[in-house]
Amino acid sequence: MKNFALTGLAGYIAPRHLKAIEDTGNRLVAAVDPHDSVGIIDSYFPKASFFTEVERFDRHLEKIRREGNGEAIDYMTICSPNHLHDAHIRLAMRVGADALCEKPLVLNPWNLDVLQELEEEYGQRVWTILQLRVHPSLIELKKKIDAEKSEKRHKIRLSYITSRGTWYHYSWKGNEEQSGGIGTNIGIHFFDMLMWLFGPAQNMELYVREKNRMGGFLELPNADVEWFLSLEPEDIPNNADDSQRTFRSINVDGDELEFSGGFTDLHTRVYEETLKGNGFGIDDARPSIELVHKLRTMPITENPKGIVHPSIQNLK
Known part of the structure; x- marks a missing residue:
């Protein structure tokens, strides 16, 4: 049995990690969040120590490390806001633990270099959650692609719409300096998935960059990708369930890849692999972090073919 600590206990994603730790x-053994709406912990680990100040959390973890009574943590799960990830990863290593961090691992690619140096210095590992790589449908697709003998180029259309209310823009998620913006905050898993399936980005164009929408084109070694991300409920296709607030679509060579289901236990699967030493590390995370950083800073280009937004309209 391994001991975990957790940062960002009051956040949206923390329950998936609590479940994965239990499963x-x-x-x-300990958790921290500046907000105290953390009653969810009673369903999993009611005896865990809880702090609202990271300084006291840090002191507690150092204390139990030095006591040597079996309470010291082996892993720190990081669910805090994106801009705090690298600081909390450094905290994990200082107290002798591996870090298991939600996406994105960091906001800027150069921070990855420092973390790799710290891995060597402390003898700890930095792991991340790239859960789409363990989705059964996507694993089958990767096997099919890897088995192809031809040099076929695939035509991909990716659409991800996840409706968000007014609150979103008043939270850290709506602050690009803290979240990295829509491409980083909700798109990074999909960019990682695309490059995992079809190879690293060779060329990219950005056609739409709004507060709530982003879309463009990626040229990968084995695929041409049109992609669109949105937080707007009006972008949900008309043929979707009226109560549906999230829509995911991957169209591969004209065929829809069914992967809307099967998301429930993906964090647990990543935990299982991480605990066996087969998780996803800094080198796995780097390509998508470099890509979304470029998307935040690159100029918008003209869209003469009318792709991205029309691709969504065609689904309606």
């Missing part, structure tokens, strides 16, 4: 037969 893999491990335990949470």
Whole structure:
């Protein structure tokens, strides 16, 4: 049994990590969040220590490390806001733990270089959550692509719409300096997935960059990709369920890849692989972090073919 600590306990994604820690037969010994709406912990680890100040959390973890009574943490799960990830990763290594961090690992590519140096210095590992790589449908697609003998170029259309209300823009998620913006905050898993399937980005164009929408074109070694991200409920296709607030679509060579289901236990699967030493590290995360950083800073180009927005309209 491994001991975990967790940062960002009050956040949206923390329950998936609590479940994964429990499902893999491990335990949470301490958690921190500046907000105290963390009653969810009672369903998993009611005896875990809880702090609202990271300084006291840090002191507690150092204390139990030095006591040597079996309470010291082995892993720190990081669910805090994106701009705090690298600081909390450094905290994990200082107290002798591996870091297991939600996406994105960091906001800027150069921070990855420092973390790799710290891995060597402390003898700890930095892991991240790239859960689409363990989705059964996508694993089958990768096997099919890897088995192809021809040099076929695939035509991909990716659409991800996840409706968000007014609150979103008043939270850290709506602050680009803290979240990295829509491409980083909601798109990074999909960019990682695309490059995992079809190879690293060779060329890219950006056609739409709004507060709530982003879309463009990616040229990969084995695929041409039209992609669109949105937080706007009006972009949900008309043929979707009226109650549906999230829409995911990957169209590969004209065929829809069914992967809307199967998301429930992906974090647990990533935990299982990480605990076996087969998780996703800094080198796995680097290509998508470099890509979304470029998307935040590159100029908008003309869209003469009318792709991206029309691709969404065609789904309606």
